[in-house]
Amino acid sequence: MPKFLLNNLNMIEVIHVNKSFDNNPVLKDVSATFQPGQTNMIIGKSGSGKTVLMKCIIGLHTVDSGKILLNGQNLTEMTFQEVKILRQKVGMLFQGSALFDSATVLENVLYPLEMFSSMSKAEQIERASFCLHRVSIDPKAFGLYPSEISGGMQKRVAIARAISMNPLYLFCDEPNSGLDPQTSLIIDQLIHEITEEFKITTVINSHDMNSVMEIGDNIIFIEKGEKSWQGHRSEIFDTGNKALEDFVFASDLYKKVKLSHSLLDK
Numbered sequence: 252m253p254k255f256l257l258n259n260l261n262m263i264e265v266i267h268v269n270k271s272f273d274n275n276p277v278l279k280d281v282s283a284t285f286q287p288g289q290t291n292m293i294i295g296k297s298g299s300g301k302t303v304l305m306k307c308i309i310g311l312h313t314v315d316s317g318k319i320l321l322n323g324q325n326l327t328e329m330t331f332q333e334v335k336i337l338r339q340k341v342g343m344l345f346q347g348s349a350l351f352d353s354a355t356v357l358e359n360v361l362y363p364l365e366m367f368s369s370m371s372k373a374e375q376i377e378r379a380s381f382c383l384h385r386v387s388i389d390p391k392a393f394g395l396y397p398s399e400i401s402g403g404m405q406k407r408v409a410i411a412r413a414i415s416m417n418p419l420y421l422f423c424d425e426p427n428s429g430l431d432p433q434t435s436l437i438i439d440q441l442i443h444e445i446t447e448e449f450k451i452t453t454v455i456n457s458h459d460m461n462s463v464m465e466i467g468d469n470i471i472f473i474e475k476g477e478k479s480w481q482g483h484r485s486e487i488f489d490t491g492n493k494a495l496e497d498f499v500f501a502s503d504l505y506k507k508v509k510l511s512h513s514l515l516d517k
């Protein structure tokens with residue numbers, strides 16, 4: 252039986268990973284850990300390598316050198332069968348909601364269960380309904396199409412679909428894109444709650460500082476392809492890391508937050 256099914260640790264370890272495209276180094280000797288039950292956030296400027304790092308972890312890119320360990324097992328050394336089982340334990344939340352337009356809310360959440368589970372139809376409906384209930388979708392909306400619900404609701408449905416197979420790992424690419432600040436906050440909190448509740452190793456690719464400050468349990472800052480800093484959101488004000496400070500305090504709001512933080516320390 253594959254190692255990642257034996258216990259609920261499911262830490263992700265990136266060890267000395269290098270990745271280039273056409274001799275252009277994009278990831279340079281990156282090492283980082285992603286913890287279970289935590290919202291692990293990859294942050295950095297546009298083009299810094301966040302998406303490439305996430306794709307390497309998911310196995311969509313092969314690394315040139317280094318290792319990606321999922322619960323201690325090297326992704327590149329897994330057998331086809333092990334990768335197939337692992338993929339069923341990975342939830343994905345894309346930019347936008349990526350729901351199927353021609354399927355209802357319930358059908359969207361049923362889709363992975365129909366494709367990958369051995370549940371009976373009744374069990375699939377029970378599981379999909381549980382997930383929709385968990386993200387606060389009213390049963391009255393189960394029969395609606397994505398075009399008939401708001402962007403925030405679409406995102407909730409996408410989260411319900413992402414957790415339907417009870418994932419060990421949840422990968423989110425800019426989960427707040429296209430949402431207003433208030434809805435973004437609610438979606439962030441929902442992802443955070445679900446991560447803790449189901450002990451998921453959640454990895455979020457983001458450059459939204461509000462999200463980082465709200466739910467960043469374990470933040471990995473990438474600067475020009477290198478891991479420049481890793482820590483908790485409570486530590487981000489005093490890192491002494493110039494590139495990180497430039498990134499975090501680019502907005503006036505966070506300059507003011509930093510100022511009040513340093514005044515409190517005195």
Ligand SMILES: Nc1ncnc2c1ncn2[C@@H]1O[C@H](COP(=O)(O)OP(=O)(O)OP(=O)(O)O)[C@@H](O)[C@H]1O
Nearest residue numbers: 272273277295296297298299300301302303304458
């Ligand atoms: N498939 C690819 N082929 C060639 N170059 C690529 C490929 N994917 C990414 N790159 C390059 O790698 C670098 C990092 O890209 P990446 O998409 O990881 O940035 P990012 O930090 O996610 O940016 P953003 O925040 O804008 O999404 C960029 O210079 C990009 O052009």
